[in-house]
Amino acid sequence: MYTIGEVSKMFNLPISTLRYYDKExxxxxxxxDSSGIRKFNxxxxxxxxxxxxxxxxxxxxxxxxEFMNWCSIGDxxxxxxxxxxxxxKEHIEKEIKELENALEMIKYKCWYYDEAIKDGNEKRVxxxxxxxx
Amino acid sequence: MYTIGEVSKMFNLPISTLRYYDKExxxxxxxxDSSGIRKFNxxxxxxxxxxxxxxxxxxxxxxxxEFMNWCSIGDxxxxxxxxxxxxxKEHIEKEIKELENALEMIKYKCWYYDEAIKDGNEKRVxxxxxxxx
DNA sequence: TCTTGACCTAAAGTTAGGTTTATGTATTAA
DNA sequence: TTAATACATAAACCTAACTTTAGGTCAAGA
Numbered sequence: 001m002y003t004i005g006e007v008s009k010m011f012n013l014p015i016s017t018l019r020y021y022d023k024e025x026x027x028x029x030x031x032x033d034s035s036g037i038r039k040f041n042x043x044x045x046x047x048x049x050x051x052x053x054x055x056x057x058x059x060x061x062x063x064x065x066e067f068m069n070w071c072s073i074g075d076x077x078x079x080x081x082x083x084x085x086x087x088x089k090e091h092i093e094k095e096i097k098e099l100e101n102a103l104e105m106i107k108y109k110c111w112y113y114d115e116a117i118k119d120g121n122e123k124r125v126x127x128x129x130x131x132x133x
Numbered sequence: 134m135y136t137i138g139e140v141s142k143m144f145n146l147p148i149s150t151l152r153y154y155d156k157e158x159x160x161x162x163x164x165x166d167s168s169g170i171r172k173f174n175x176x177x178x179x180x181x182x183x184x185x186x187x188x189x190x191x192x193x194x195x196x197x198x199e200f201m202n203w204c205s206i207g208d209x210x211x212x213x214x215x216x217x218x219x220x221x222k223e224h225i226e227k228e229i230k231e232l233e234n235a236l237e238m239i240k241y242k243c244w245y246y247d248e249a250i251k252d253g254n255e256k257r258v259x260x261x262x263x264x265x266x
Numbered sequence: 267t268c269t270t271g272a273c274c275t276a277a278a279g280t281t282a283g284g285t286t287t288a289t290g291t292a293t294t295a296a
Numbered sequence: 297t298t299a300a301t302a303c304a305t306a307a308a309c310c311t312a313a314c315t316t317t318a319g320g321t322c323a324a325g326a
Contacts, residue, residue, distance in 0.1 A: 005272065016315055019274090024313095035322065037273055049238075056235035061313065075254045082246030089239050096232050099225055102189035105182075106222050113215030121208045138302065149285055152304090157283095168292060170303055194283065 001031075002040045011048055025065045026051055028072050057088040058095065134164075135173040144181055158198045159184055161205050190221040191228065
């Protein structure tokens with residue numbers, strides 16, 4: 001059992017964010033002690049790891065909430081959940097490709113400015129712009 | 134010379150976004166015809182390509198504006214610009230790594246649900262959670 | 267006893283990056 | 297001449313994902 005402050009440190013997430021996730025229904029059934037204080041368990045930690053991952057994959061909070069809901073419904077949603085992960089996989093693979101393209105252009109720009117700095121101006125290197133970037 | 138509508142189609146960007154970029158100062162000195170209509174040139178197209186790339190690398194509009202400003206100042210900002218691209222390179226490389234980590238977890242989840250669907254439930258496969266994800 | 271620190275809630279506020287709306291102008295085809 | 301298009305502006309609006317604020321509870325240590 002962990003307090004909200006402990007979990008906040010473990011995940012490097014503001015306490016306000018954890019409360020927000022709870023309020024939005026991303027953290028199914030968070031236990032409370034007799035005075036209403038949240039007691040997080042290992043299931044919550046696992047949920048937070050999944051949330052981190054799904055956010056990275058471009059999902060919105062309300063979509064993640066929907067997924068968490070499917071999880072608590074049970075076996076009848078297994079297929080839906082699998083299909084969702086397949087879509088996330090495709091999304092993230094596409095995103096990586098796009099980032100790699102951007103990275104190529106940025107690397108070219110690093111070279112471009114290296115050369116320009118050597119020359120003191122962009123005159124010579126400018127000619128390459130249309131052919132390389 | 135291109136109209137805003139043509140550029141919108143070329144870059145698959147809403148006209149409103151192009152006007153917004155112009156207003157925010159991301160598109161240095163866009164020419165206008167005698168009745169005030171924007172006439173984009175190849176320099177603008179190149180700027181748009183750079184903007185796309187810098188956005189992908191995680192930069193904010195106001196930071197991109199600052200960079201565009203450096204470009205119009207001239208050779209004295211060459212070093213600054215190069216350093217900026219080096220930082221963008223680092224940022225994007227870090228981002229790719231994080232996405233690759235998320236992708237690993239998502240792939241595991243795809244396998245997990247594949248197995249669970251074969252079994253009709255998560256009972257058997259659940260045991261692997263702590264060791265794999 | 268008092269104060270400090272960690273927790274709680276509801277509700278308002280914030281920010282980025284656009285988008286929409288309302289209104290107007292200029293060109294062109296029927 | 298009228299209607300449709302494509303352009304223009306300023307200003308209001310929107311959304312997601314938090315964050316901040318204001319006010320309150322509770323347990324522990326000095």
